[in-house]
Amino acid sequence: MAMDAQKVKSSAIDFACYVALLTKSRLTGVFLENLLSEEIRELASTSSNSSQINSIEERNESTEENIRFFREACEKRGVQPNIHRKRGIPEDEMIEESRFADMIIVDTETSFKKKIESAPSGFVKELLEKAECPVLISPESFEGIDEIVFTYNGSGSSVLAIKQFTYLFPHFHNKKITLLEVNRENEIAIRSKPKISEWLRVHYESINFKVLNGIADEELFKYFLDRKNLLLVMGAYGRGVLSSLLKPSRATLILIATNFPIFITHH
Amino acid sequence: MKKILFVCDGDNFPKGAVDFIKMINENEPVHVKALFFAPVDFQQMIPVSYIPVAEPYVRLKESEKKLVHKSMELFTSLCEANNIKYQVNGNDEVDKDLLIKESRFADALVISEELFCSDYMSYQPNVYMKEVLHGAECPVVVVPEVFARPDRIVAAYDGRKESMIALKQFCYLFPQLTELPAEFVYIKNDEGEDVPDQGLLKEYVTDHFNSSGIAKLHFDSNKYFTAWAEKKKNILLVAGSYGRSAVSDLFHSSFAEQVIHEHKMPVFIAHHG
Numbered sequence: 001m002a003m004d005a006q007k008v009k010s011s012a013i014d015f016a017c018y019v020a021l022l023t024k025s026r027l028t029g030v031f032l033e034n035l036l037s038e039e040i041r042e043l044a045s046t047s048s049n050s051s052q053i054n055s056i057e058e059r060n061e062s063t064e065e066n067i068r069f070f071r072e073a074c075e076k077r078g079v080q081p082n083i084h085r086k087r088g089i090p091e092d093e094m095i096e097e098s099r100f101a102d103m104i105i106v107d108t109e110t111s112f113k114k115k116i117e118s119a120p121s122g123f124v125k126e127l128l129e130k131a132e133c134p135v136l137i138s139p140e141s142f143e144g145i146d147e148i149v150f151t152y153n154g155s156g157s158s159v160l161a162i163k164q165f166t167y168l169f170p171h172f173h174n175k176k177i178t179l180l181e182v183n184r185e186n187e188i189a190i191r192s193k194p195k196i197s198e199w200l201r202v203h204y205e206s207i208n209f210k211v212l213n214g215i216a217d218e219e220l221f222k223y224f225l226d227r228k229n230l231l232l233v234m235g236a237y238g239r240g241v242l243s244s245l246l247k248p249s250r251a252t253l254i255l256i257a258t259n260f261p262i263f264i265t266h267h
Numbered sequence: 268m269k270k271i272l273f274v275c276d277g278d279n280f281p282k283g284a285v286d287f288i289k290m291i292n293e294n295e296p297v298h299v300k301a302l303f304f305a306p307v308d309f310q311q312m313i314p315v316s317y318i319p320v321a322e323p324y325v326r327l328k329e330s331e332k333k334l335v336h337k338s339m340e341l342f343t344s345l346c347e348a349n350n351i352k353y354q355v356n357g358n359d360e361v362d363k364d365l366l367i368k369e370s371r372f373a374d375a376l377v378i379s380e381e382l383f384c385s386d387y388m389s390y391q392p393n394v395y396m397k398e399v400l401h402g403a404e405c406p407v408v409v410v411p412e413v414f415a416r417p418d419r420i421v422a423a424y425d426g427r428k429e430s431m432i433a434l435k436q437f438c439y440l441f442p443q444l445t446e447l448p449a450e451f452v453y454i455k456n457d458e459g460e461d462v463p464d465q466g467l468l469k470e471y472v473t474d475h476f477n478s479s480g481i482a483k484l485h486f487d488s489n490k491y492f493t494a495w496a497e498k499k500k501n502i503l504l505v506a507g508s509y510g511r512s513a514v515s516d517l518f519h520s521s522f523a524e525q526v527i528h529e530h531k532m533p534v535f536i537a538h539h540g
Binding site: 168203 | 268270298368371373374405431432439440464467470471474
């Protein structure tokens with residue numbers, strides 16, 4: 001789980017603990033501090049030495065407070081916590097961690113910039129593009145999962161995302177599954193449907209098919225807006241048809257207007 | 268449940284592959300999709316118009332059909348005897364594109380180290396096997412015909428992301444095998460003792476394997492790996508990066524190829540994840 005050491009969100013920890021319990025995993029809290037940019041910033045500022053030391057000490061204290069909070073929150077829920085404190089460039093630190101992790105859980109607003117960024121932040125976008133394991137974006141509030149929506153466009157990477165999700169969450173085999181086919185205009189619906197449904201049937205019990213044509217914003221929103229308790233799975237971030245789902249404008253709207261976890265892979 | 272692809276060309280029936288599937292099925296039921304192909308033969312590459320009489324060609328086709336039929340029967344009887352869920356598909360000659368497409372919609376592909384398309388060339392890995400290893404969109408398990416149940420896992424680690432991708436895929440697909448003792452070897456012929464990112468690797472493997480060790484082997488992997496591994500008996504090798512980019516060139520002389528060639532142990536290869 002990737003966190004800004006200064007700003008820890010308890011709703012995100014709640015969700016991460018739910019996932020850790022479900023998958024019987026240890027939860028590693030990666031507390032990212034980005035001291036490098038801070039130093040540069042502070043060198044440039046005109047503040048005196050003593051106040052600099054103070055602010056560094058303050059930050060250190062609040063980081064330690066957040067680590068304590070995380071550890072307690074995990075233990076209360078019966079999750080085994082693990083702490084990594086990282087002081088380098090957050091993006092690089094997280095990508096190194098991702099090589100040795102099964103999944104990263106992150107809040108869309110996690111940001112290390114001074115100015116306020118719209119979700120998903122630059123940090124989250126970079127993570128989505130470069131992480132070497134799937135990324136699960138935590139929702140603002142979470143009540144449970146009743147339905148899993150797989151976005152599918154026939155490509156290898158959309159199948160890979162579905163497979164990765166299935167391997168990481170084998171417990172969802174009896175949930176309602178929807179294969180949401182996202183087509184460009186007038187394309188033939190459900191390419192290789194027999195094959196993907198053959199695979200899905202081996203892994204899941206209840207499968208529905210749904211086609212959206214032309215990825216019109218309106219249609220997409222109609223589909224997602226009134227939904228609750230679902231989990232969205234998508235592949236190929238930054239490439240192909242599905243990436244347009246995550247184009248800044250559209251993604252922001254989806255992420256703000258909707259409130260469900262999103263599982264993304266890009267290999 | 269996992270969906271596993273089984274491939275047989277002509278009468279090159281991969282007995283070792285069936286044994287491997289049997290072992291997996293004991294812990295977690297699998298669904299096997301078996302693809303049967305006509306034998307690879309050169310006769311068919313000659314355009315039909317070159318053959319003045321059709322009869323020899325027709326006869327050849329008939330005998331090929333019989334071979335494939337025999338393999339199919341053997342497969343279904345083995346599956347039924349061992350309580351393995353299966354479906355059978357008959358096809359023409361081995362078609363790489365079809366195989367790759369099927370692999371996209373499967374969890375693993377199991378083939379024979381010795382027999383895969385060996386009518387074409389018995390020196391393994393032959394062209395067909397290499398193409399499948401490069402193109403497959405799911406992990407491939409290459410199993411020798413004399414298959415002994417592994418009692419130890421050895422994973423080749425090189426510090427690059429490909430070796431971790433293979434390791435993760437292995438853990439997801441065959442969680443039951445993570446109960447075996449596992450050894451993670453970093454092979455580099457130099458003086459140092461350092462294993463890249465050892466701390467992070469250790470964290471990952473202690474979370475996923477019951478008992479594990481990380482070791483650095485100071486030798487030329489191409490020359491000595493199989494000799495080293497043979498002493499351990501009954502191991503299953505996990506290797507990454509049968510890749511497509513720069514890594515694939517490296518693999519040309521890689522030790523995984525050597526291991527497959529010597530038919531001594533099953534090899535799990537994955538390059539996606």
